[in-house]
Amino acid sequence: MAARRGRRARATVSTMTTEPPQIVEVETEVVSCDGGPLGHPKVWLNLGEEGHVDCPYCDCRFVLKPGSGHH
Numbered sequence: 001m002a003a004r005r006g007r008r009a010r011a012t013v014s015t016m017t018t019e020p021p022q023i024v025e026v027e028t029e030v031v032s033c034d035g036g037p038l039g040h041p042k043v044w045l046n047l048g049e050e051g052h053v054d055c056p057y058c059d060c061r062f063v064l065k066p067g068s069g070h071h
């Protein structure tokens with residue numbers, strides 16, 4: 001048998017959270033986000049013509065609910 005080495009098995013636990021951005025459906029083109037449980041300064045976001053916007057703080061994605069608003 002080979003001599004026992006003092007090397008520890010390295011755990012391959014990833015501490016990086018790569019969760020997909022949360023998608024929030026909204027019915028208005030202007031929404032406010034304060035991060036919910038995580039919390040961040042309240043910001044107002046405009047979905048604009050694209051119909052979606054990502055919060056710069058918590059990466060929540062706000063999308064316009066289909067069939068709402070626009071005439």
Ligand SMILES: [Zn+2]
Binds near residue numbers: 033034040058059
């Ligand atoms: Zn946010």
